[in-house]
Amino acid sequence: MNEDEEGRKAREFSDEDLQDLVSSTDSGARNPRSRAVALLIAGLALFWALFQVWIAEPQFWFGELPFVKILGSEQTRPMHLALALALAFLAYPAAKTSPRDHVPLYDWALAILGAGTALYVFWLSDELARTARSGLPTDSQIWVGALGILILLEASRRSLGPALTVVAGVFIAYSYFGQGWLIPDLIAHQGRTFDSIINTQWLSTEGVFGIPLGVSTAFVFLFVLFGSLLDKAGAGNYFIQMAFAGLGHLRGGPAKAAVVGSAATGLISGSSIANVVTTGTFTIPLMKRVGFSSEKAGAVEVSSSVNGQIMPPVMGAAAFLMVEFIGISYLEVIKHAFIPAVISYIALVYIVHLEALKKDMPALGEARSLTSMLLKVFVGFAVAGVVFYAVIWAVGALRSVAPEIAPWVLFAAIAAIYLAALAVASKRPELELDDPKAKQVKLPVMGDVVPTGLHFLLPILVLVWFLMVERQSPAKSAFYAVLMMIAILITQKPIKALMRKQGSLAAALREGFNDLIDGMIAGARNMIGIAVATGAAGIIVATVTRTPIGTELAGLVEMLSGGNLFIMLVLVGLFSLILGLGLPTTANYIVVSSLMASVVVSLGAQEGLIVPLIAAHLFVFYFGIMADVTPPVGLASFAAAAVSGGDPIRTGFTAFFYSLRTVALPFLFIYNPALILYGIDLGTVAGLLMALKVFVVATFAMLLFAAATQGYFLARSRIWESAALLLVAFTLFVPNFWLDRVQPPYETLPGTDFEEVLEEAEPGSYLRLIVAGPDFTTGEMSQTTLVVDIDDTAPAQRLSDTGLFLMPESDRMLMDEPMPATEYSERLRSFDFYGGDPVEIVSVERPQDQMPREVFYIPALLLLAVVVMFQRRRQTKPAF
Structure with a gap:
């Protein structure tokens, strides 16, 4: 073993180390020896999960009973934060050297004080409405608020690292001092009093208990809980096995499976680091086996896992925040975010394919065609779409004919489908992840994998149904999806035991209840950092609204850019990237959108470019999440390097290079909002056809962009060929750029x-x-x-x-x-x-x-034909 291999081996983490890495960042690394303390932490987490399910819907079912009080946002938000603060100090040690096997006395004190300061707002909400929120806070209220802010910032440091704590502290200092040698004159102000700052930040509904924490309370928790329960039921493993069954036989198949598996888990995950470790422990060793270096294998996993944060429906909770910040419906956010996310993933699959072609990597097992696989996926989606619309029609007909019994018929139909899916699954053995380090790797077969988890698709369909067909709120939709998951966790094992006629029914039922409790506890612990982040980020939001920084930052960016719009966008992207360093997705988006989204809109307007607000928010969000990739922080890159044994800095830079498509997309939909379906009505046939055209053209353009940046298309590209591919991709993305120069709009x-x-x-x-x-x-x-x-x-x-x-x-x-x-x-x-x-x-x-802008596709495609003609002469292997 040479010195380089020894170094990689030393950097590679064990499974226990990786789980500790995930728990340290997502759920808290403390594991008390005392059974009573462990049960207390688990009990608090379980109570939190049950409380969130209760306030989502059931409290309204019994609202007319005299002993049931309907809790409003002025009470649910403080309770949400109180439980998060208590768990933050019990689950997260103060430092790396702090004890993990017991809770020190100072952490008990901080947990009690933190919960107490938040519960103070919960119990005294009526009194605060008469005093502090009317501009007349008492001294005791001010001191409770000051203590609460300090404890919240410490909880933020523990659960999220120092970045958000430092940023929030700087904003509080800026709010208080207002001016000084560190504060530019452009954003200077007179300074606010201590009492007014505390009143705004803790006692009112503007700061800590403002919109971000409200979104965490009302929406985010239920979606995180849904993802946790789905994973506990075995869906995460099911998705990964499906990805390997479908893609493992292709060139670079493990990397392609990593991309698709991460996309599937990213649908329900709010953490890119957990995504990296969950899928990476299986995919990264297999990628290395077929020829990827440690750094490239880690970079593929990082790129695909971080991209999970831009994938609807959760988007690391940013989707729900956009609803509140922009004032559009949740479905509108999903509509605008969907195409960029999907084409970004398709491009990443293609990048991996090009890497495999460049290195002439073998397939695992018998090689198969990428084109035939894509055709099967297209047919599958088309059939699923037809079935889905047929179900919509059938349900509509049932409700019009027999509205009184329709709910019961639908419930019976879902139950029957569920039992049929379990009957199919019970005839096959349970899915188990193979050892990626085994000498002989046997890839799963799609026909064997698909039937084992069809029932996992039901709660996802329930979620989609309530969101898109019933047009219910995200909270209510997630509530019904969670109910479905609770039913699956409790019943799937007992029913399978009955159908297989093996094992104890009582033992299977007990195992199902244990899985449910474990899933609810895991979901609550995964929410600790998000809840604390949204509370601490509320400090920044309130400062932006109460000081000149929110309105004057545009002037600073304009001054630095010299009035050039493209340079302005680059600077905004860099600021978003810097502000996002070390922050989780949710806090990241709150910070960068509060400071930078309005800057993009106002600077665009100054240059005559009308930027839709949703495009500006997606712009800063895309750049903010890149902080998880980019060194020197790049938390996801460090996690991937821990799995692969590669160098984390090199992994981060390689991942950033793979993620150039994610960097390019925000610029493209700023200049061409049609890419986010802005102004396209999906309720009409013409709108659907336009959306299909946008998707096909944008996907083709993004594949060309990926080929240009990778230096490989049909063969290794020369510099002029890469430049030509970039020009073609740009023209397909933004044909109006050339049209406006020929014919003013x-x-x-x-x-x-x-x-x-x-x-x-x-x-x-x-x-x-x-x-x-x-x-x-x-x-x-x-x-x-x-x-x-x-x-x-x-x-x-x-x-x-x-x-x-x-x-x-x-x-x-x-x-x-x-x-x-x-x-x-x-x-x-x-x-x-x-x-x-x-x-x-x-x-x-x-x-x-103007003439149709598609006219410029003609010279672009002719230029592409020239590149193809030259590269075909050098082509030595099939392109797909």
């Missing part, structure tokens, strides 16, 4: 024509206003772009409906401050309407006809 008219153009505009169209005026803070002239949508209001009424006040003056169209509480008053609040220089409408832009 707007007819520009003077601002004085606004009223006339507004009255002449057709309903359903829009106008763009270029508005210029002095900045309210700096006094310097600035510019922004407003969009005026034209509805079917009478032409003479349109101007008054906008809330804009115009003051025509010779050849200029001056403006007064818009009517308060209107869309444009918010958009123009950065302008000084009472300074020396007036605010004016510089010009009006009216859309004009």
